[in-house]
Amino acid sequence: MMAGNDEVYVEYHRIGQIVKATAIDANTGVEVSIQGPANLPQEHLRRVVVAKLRYVLAKRRNKPRGILA
Numbered sequence: 722m723m724a725g726n727d728e729v730y731v732e733y734h735r736i737g738q739i740v741k742a743t744a745i746d747a748n749t750g751v752e753v754s755i756q757g758p759a760n761l762p763q764e765h766l767r768r769v770v771v772a773k774l775r776y777v778l779a780k781r782r783n784k785p786r787g788i789l790a
Contacts, residue, residue, distance in 0.1 A: 731767050742766040744774040753777050
């Protein structure tokens with residue numbers, strides 16, 4: 722979860738020796754994923770994927786809007 726009223730869903734899918742962690746922003750539907758070793762703690766994967774989601778959301782907020790953007 723993120724601070725404030727922002728809600729984030731985090732899913733984990735084990736695929737052999739890796740785990741795919743996906744974070745989805747409930748307000749925008751923006752989704753990001755990372756992969757890591759299956760023996761890595763889920764909390765570590767959660768922190769990294771939520772940080773990536775924050776980065777992507779911030780980048781989208783700062784992107785100019787227009788016909789070609």
